[in-house]
Every structure is written in structure tokens, then in C-alpha cells.
Amino acid sequence: MNVLHRVGRWIGEHLVLAAGVLVLVYMFVPIAVVMLMSFNDNSKSRNVYAFRDFTWHNWANVCQPDGMCEAVLRSVVIGLSATLVATILGTLAAFALVRHRFLGRSSMNTIIFLPMASPEIVMGSSLLALFVSAGFGGRLGMVTIFIAHVMFCLSFVIVTVKARLAGLDGNLEEAAMDLYASESTTFWRVTFPLVFPGIAAAALLSFSLSFDDFIITNLNAGQTVTFPMYVWGVAQRGIPMQVNVIGTIMFLVALAIVVGNMLATRRKQPA
Amino acid sequence: MSLAADRTDTTARPAEGPRDLRLAALTKEFATFTAVRSLDLTVPAGTFFALLGPSGCGKTTTLRMVAGLETPTSGTIHLGDRDITWEKPYRRPVNTVFQNYALFPHLDIHENVAFGLRRRGVKDVDQQVQEMLELVELESQARKKPPQMSGGQQQRVALARALINRPEVLLLDEPLGALDLKLRRSMQIEIKRIQEEVGLTFVHVTHDQEEAMTMADTIAVMNGGVIEQMGSPTELYENPQTTFVANFLGQSNLIAGTVASAEGDVVRVDMHGTQVSIPVDRAHTRTGAGWVGIRPEKVLVAPAGEPIDAPGNHMTGGVVTDVSFVGVSTQYLVRMPWGQELMAFEQNTGRRKILRHGAEVDVSWRPEFAFLLPADQDVRAGAFEED
Secondary structure: OHHHHHHHHHHHHHHHHHHHHHHHHHHHHHHHHHHHHOOEEOOOOOOOOOOOEEOOHHHHOOOOOOOHHHHHHHHHHHHHHHHHHHHHHHHHHHHHHHHOOOOOHHHHHHHOOHHHHOOHHHHHHHHHHHHHHHHHOOOOOHHHHHHHHHHHHHHHHHHHHHHHHHOOOHHHHHHHHHOOOOHHHHHHHHHHHHHHHHHHHHHHHHHHHHHHOOHHHHHHOOOOOOHHHHHHHHHOOOOOOHHHHHHHHHHHHHHHHHHHHHHHHHHHOOO | OOHHHHOOOOOOOOOOOOOOEEEEEEEEEOOOOEEEEEEEEEEOOOOEEEEEOOOOOOHHHHHHHHHOOOOOOEEEEEEOOEEOOOOOHHHOOEEEEOOOOOOOOOOOHHHHHHHHHHHOOOOOHHHHHHHHHHHOOOHHHOOOOHHHOOHHHHHHHHHHHHHOOOOOEEEEEOOOOOOOHHHHHHHHHHHHHHHHHHOOEEEEEEOOHHHHHHHOOEEEEEEOOEEEEEEOHHHHHHOOOOHHHHHHOOOOEEEEEEEEEEEOOEEEEEEOOEEEEEEHHHEOOOOOEEEEEEOHHHOEEEEOOOOOOOOOOEEEEEEEEEEEEOOOEEEEEEEOOOOOEEEEEEEOOOOOOOOOOOOEEEEEOOHHHOEEEEOOOOOOOOOOOOO
């Protein structure tokens, strides 16, 4: 009994911890590999996936591979503009869906989920058909990619902001109005600051969805090459190590946002 | 941000001080029901006024119309001579303490309390906030956020946030509902003290009759969108005009009877063979059938045949059917010969041993404590309204 108990305790103290560590390793090994490979010197090797020598070369000459930095820039431009437009439209739509009663409101709430649920390949090909029949054939590019990205980001924004807004106590706005705040002051002093975390989360989500989308983009890009399309293209011949540099930078940016957000919340609520 | 809108002082303060709040024929209809029916009400400046009633009686709707958070279907709301019926909530010299407090979670306590002053562009905000937080004894908590505080502290912040604006009328919407009993009692006394200190008009909405009686100078009992009766706590309790008030405010024995004569200042009622007399100013009907009402603590009980210290209205043949000892008093149920059980509360003064279940007793009360209500009123109205 006592032995069993002690074995149980040992498992509790060591095995569970070990399993947890393993899961974490499983999750982060790919990222570690990307970071490591960004310092790989593969100039003397034919096998691009093997780590040979350490070098700063990839970091110092990020834009060396033909067309890569242009593709990254394109993806960033599309990501930022699609995020901006989708976040504004989606936030307004979320307010309408939560705050107003109108005909078809509940069916709207269901329809919102459809773009999220349908396979990207279906969305992408039907969009292409739409663009071509609308006369965009031969002129596919940044504009069509932008339109496509706004479309698939919208649902995510609406759902995220709606959740935040639904959890907002309506009495708070009444209290603000009761305390001499006009409608617009109430919005900017009370409603917006309280909904903002939801809007920010929606914007971050939109950007990462847009930045890494391949299927829909590939179908509607024409001759334009975004970063995921570039990586896909060069993967056939061997990925240049600079792709790992871009990957590492993206990871660090995401990390900085998360850590910054954590620090900001901690400062706001001293223990 | 529209900072311009922040800086407009829209609530010109009158020179003559606080003014009466007058509601005239105020009505609010919702799609499926009428919440408030043609309500007429004057709240004198500087008084503590309570709107008391069960949930759904229209008291909160009335309050929200005064605050401007609900638009009346018809009728008017005046503050002195100023018609505020259609004023925006932020243009009324009226502030509200909400039931769930509605503190701004993203602002600290200091900024919550400062909110109203900042919107009106008042100078020396910090000084005033400091003083207000001292009044509610929270000066050390100024930099905390609302979610970090207890219910009682949040309640005091909500009170401070409204009071600091020195509104002509302060509205309290069941502000103590979420607190436990002990805290509620001490907050009742605290709010009453603050009201006397600042001398503003307080309108308090509650379904707790004890709370209303503890705090208010004047109580209006609301039921089904109308005011049943209005008056001081003692007036309402001692001389209810309707069965609803008699049952909702405390408890009452209501006994069927028929008016035998109404002469001079006494109405005599035949009550199951016993004649009881009721002062004319407490008789709310003069003819035909009626309900004789008597509060349980006014009913005196004694073993059969023993003298009772009360002239008149003496009834015999009662049997004790239930005895509840509650410490300060003992509550008896006495079955009378006509089958009705009367409640009788007796202070445990130790003058006599507690009566036993099944004891035969006589019952009596002083005529000046009884009241008479019209028979067409529902004898059970308001009786089982619990919170």
C-alpha cells in the first residue's frame, strides 16, 4: 500500500512533468529548427536541410535570394491593409449584430460562420470564378488578393469582437451617460476601451491569417507572388536559408507582441 | 476622441438650491405590457423617498425614466419648473447608483469617482475625489481597480461616484440587493447618514420593506404600475389603506366583517358575532362588508378567562395551534371559533410563561390599532411576496 502510494507520488511528481515537457518540446521543436537553420551555412552542401556550419551570412544578406524580400513586402502590405479594412468592417458588423434587433439577425449570426467552415480550396476557386466573370481575368494581382483576404478575415473579426461585446455590461454605458458623458464620449471613454482587447485580438488574428494564406491567394494572385507562394515555389529547388531568417523574425515579432501585452496587463493590475 | 463633448457643462445648477421632483400622469408601455400606469408623484426636495414594491411593479422603470434611461410613453417629469421629460440622461442634474454598481472596470477607483466631474470640466477634481473617498472611507483604495474590491466597497464607490456630482436627485436602484444581511444593515444606516449630511433628494427603489422603512422619510408602495399608498413608514404600517399594503408591509390579520353602524368618530363592525369598533380615520369603508385588519404584535393573548390588558374587542374560544419561539418574541397561531387562524406576536418579557400548543386562549386588541378595508380588495394581495 505504502509502496504503491510512493510510486504514485513519484509518477505524479516526475512523469507528469516529463510528459508536459515532452509536449512543449513537440510544439516548439519546429520553431527551434527554423531559428537554427537561419544560421546554417549550406553553401558547400547539396543537401539544403542539413546543418553544416554556423554563419551570420543569412542574416547579413537577407534579401539575397531573388524576389524573396519583394514577396515578403507584398505579403506585409496585403496583410496590413486587409487587416485594417477587415477589422473596421468586422467591428462595425459586430456592433450591429449585438446592439440592434433587425430582421434576419439570428440567421446572420449563423451565416457569419460559413466562410470559416467552408474549405479554402472551395472558397478560392469560387472566388476565382467570380473574379474572372467580373472581368478581372488577366488582371488578377494585389487587388484581388486584398479583396479575398478581407473576405476570409471578416468572419473571424466579427466572431471575436462579438464575443467581447456580448460580455460587456450594458449598464456601463448607461452609467457613463448618467455621469454626463454624451453618446460619443461614452463610446470613446467606456465602450471602446472595454471592447479594444477584442478588436486587437481580431486584428492580430487577421494579420496572421492573411500573411500565411496560400490556397486562396494562389488561386487569385495571377502573376503576383506573396511570401507563402514564394516559399512554395523555391521549395522544389531547395529553400534558401534566408527563408528561415524571415520565419525567425516573424516569430520574434509575435513573441514581442505577446510579451508586451503581458507586461502591459501586469502593470495595469499590480498585485 | 471628441474631447469637445467632454467639456460642456450641460447641467446648469439652479441658484435656489434643490427643487421638488414631480411626475405627472407618467406612463410607460412596453410591447406586451404596461409597466407604469399614469403615475402622479411629488418628491419634496431634500427628502429620502422610497419606491417600494414587488419585482415587476414598475418601480425600476419609473426610476429609469427619471434618470433618462427610458423614455415615457406619455406624461411629464419636472424638476422644479424645468421639464426634463425628454432631456438626455447626461443633461439632467440626476445621478444613479445602479443595482450591479456598473463601475468602469478599466478605470481605477479614483477615476471612477472623478468621471462625472471630468465630463463637466470641473476644476480641482483630485481634491474633490479625495474628500468624497474620505466620506465613504475608501481613501486608501483610490488606485485599486473595481474587480479587486469587495461587494460592499464597490457599493460605496458607486455611491461616491454619483454623490460627488451633487445631483439634485440621487437615484438608488436596489443598491444593497447584492450584499449580505449584516452589511446591508450597516450600509442602510450609512446611506441614511450621508443623505442627512449632504441634504440631497434621494429616491430609493427597493422590494425590501424593512429597508424602505429603515431609510425613507416617505414611502410610496407600488403595485402593478400604480401607487397603492404613500406616506411615512409609521403611517403606512399603522394605517394601511389597501390589503396589498397591509400584507406587503409587514404582516396583517384580515378578518371578514360587516359594518353595523358608523356614527361620530367610530365605526362599529360585526365580526363573526363580536362587535369591534374602529376609529373613523382608520376605516376605509363605511358601509357593507369589509376586512378588519390588526397587526400581529397588537394582538394580545391570554389563557381563557384571565383578564387581558385591553379595553374592548374581546374574543373568546381561541386555541393555540402553533408556537414559534424566535428569541425576542414568540409567534402564536390562534384558531378562532370561525376557523380562521390569527397571528399574534408577543414580546418575551418573561411576564408570563410561554403558552403551549393546544392551550385555550382569549384574544383582544385595543380598538385604536385596528383598521377597516373594503371587502372588494383581494385579502391575499401582497401576502406572499418574498425577495
